[in-house]
Amino acid sequence: MPATSRSYASYVAVGDSFTEGMCDDLLPDGHYRGWADRVASALAGEHPDGEFRYANLAVRGKLIGQIHDEQLAPAAAMGAELVTLAGGLNDVLRPGCDIDRVERLLGRCATDLRASGATVVLFTSTDPTRRMAGGARLLPTILRMKAFVQELGAREGIAVVDLFSAPCFDDRRLWAEDRLHLSPEGHRRVAEGVLEALGRPAAFDWRAPLPPVAPPGRAERLRADARWLGTHLGPWIGRRLTGRSSGDGRPPKRAELLPYS
Template sequence: MEMDANCTSFVAVGDSFTEGMSDGLPDGSYRGWADLLAALPQPSAGGTPTSPLSPGFRYADLAVRGKLIGQIADEQCGPAAAMGADLVTLVGGLNDALRPQCDVERVCAQFEEAAGRPAKSCGQLVLMRSPGRQGPVLERFRPRMEQLFARIDEVAARHGAVIVDLYASRAPADPRLWADDRLHLNSEGHRRVAEAVRQALGLAAEADWDAPLPATAPPGRFARRAADLRFAREHLVPWMARRLTGRSSGDGRPAKRPELLPYEG
């Protein structure tokens, strides 16, 4: 699938995976793969790259951390559809799948509803089979994820959407592409996702986004234990507290780019 040569607008929809959550900026926001994709050269009508930093290219990022797929459908997909953008990316559903109690069939139905809204008005819809970090968490929730991804494939076929399959790739499972919270990608991880989306849209490759990272010696036992303790203190305990109190990291938080505006990079 090749990206429309006249693409001048891009809207990202989703949760923390799209918002970023690892590469902090001075204004308190985060730089995620969607921001990096918006800053990559896009093809012009003449077939040569033109920078999205020009006034003709507009970008909105409606993704908010912690959102479940039903919330994404209700809060983001309507506005995204109304924008009528040339390109819309939708990534969501894993926050639901990672909860202790999850009705996967209901999540699949909500994803189908979410995708259907922007699909009617956008030029090209992009869906994603998200990556999973190697470890016991992925193995525990793998059946749920694969059930969701199978429905995403069906939805993509129905709407002519592009699928970016990170789940089946090699590199994104490497723990070195994930932030200290072990839930979100780090800067290099986001760079690779942006490149994967770019190539799925038919644009010329800038790099091999799925290339394995160089082999390194594994950390020693004491280093692993220190990292585990730091992870539990700084990330796991706060996450459990939110689950027990019914709170979300995205409660009351607005989208960082709620309108289609020229992107400053």
Template sequence: MNDYTSMVAVGDSFTEGMSDFRPDGGCRGWADLVAERLAADTPGFAYANLAVRGKLIRQIVDEQVDTAAAMRPHLVTFAGGMNDVMRPTCDMDALTARVRYAIGTLAAAARTVVLFRVIDPTRRMRGAARLLPRINRLLAVVDELAVSHDAVVVDLFSSRVFDSPALWAPDRIHLNAEGHRRVAEATLRALGAPPTFEWDEPLPTPTLRRRDRAAADLRWAGTHAGPWIARRLTGRSSGDSRTPKRPELDPFS
């Protein structure tokens, strides 16, 4: 593994760390876990996390990319676009153009760029198969840019382990603490770190009776899906008025 002395994380809720909560209520997440591991081997290791939940790719580009590039970190991670993909009005041409700009800008400023092949939702979320053409197009752009910019790619899409509900928060959209731990290990492995556990070791998927599944779906719809739809209809986002949790490239602590 390269001797990285600094890291900046760019993206949305996936990178902010939803829903891996610290005792004080703040988010931890895979990016913090990666930084913690790198900092353990490098005194003075600096880390910034600019990611904010709910951000669309336009907002990530406008609010984070140039800021991250100006920090000129040794290592930068980029993950974004899925909030756009999930919206019915997603403009894939505009999305892919902004992804190209973001990755090109970050690659010009950092020694190493880490990109993600997004988690496949189609086996886990009912109705998600309709998103697959968009997801495949996003994956194709990531794969292409990884080659042209010699980026490190973390392939989460090919792993079946994320089909398990045991890795997801009750909202079914964000990873829980164990899910983030596995993404962190996958990222570190892609960077060349020695393994600490098998991040893609399968987990059992519980079989629910139809009645229990229906009751769980009803609770989820009222608690999580309803508010999410309401925000979409009113043009609001869970990230409105939120600021990055680590906006400066400071020594990790």
């Protein structure tokens, strides 16, 4: 259910590359900004006293089991008033995904974080079928996850940002060149969706389609596909075959709940 509008003095973001902010604008410290930082910035603006605190424990490539084992306890211990939780899509992208286990662990994370006193925000996945090759294969599992997340969202203190039902995410301009992570415009829209779920008045319609543009020509599409295959898909497959992850050995970008301005 939508969260009742209230002031939040502390916020912890939990998840994988989606929440880490991959492919948004780079910050001076070399980290990506991301929608969670954008949400933190907006909430910090409601606290001119400088008392707002923010942590981002998300690390790219993490599976739901790793999010549960590595991020859940630290996030709950921080006692933040608000927690965003996104995870499970990396599992769904892998062949042989154990969706029962994904739902069990995601549900446990949401329940434990809610028990810590936090308002919890969850997300449905976007619909991959109209922009991603092979997306139809993933759709049944993504629809099952969507239904599960919406069931969790019916509980008091848990809100859901429904990205699946926002057709603007069919537009490739909301996605980075790797076709897996959001572009800066995509991050801006997700941040607005979170703020709306928290009861903030809309600054713009984050679901609205982008202005139409002429589609790329065949030669441009072929060049883009070849670049994607060599630069992004090939290395991704290589990591899967060798059991490696892009997040191996990478610490969270904001591991402590500290003042944010």
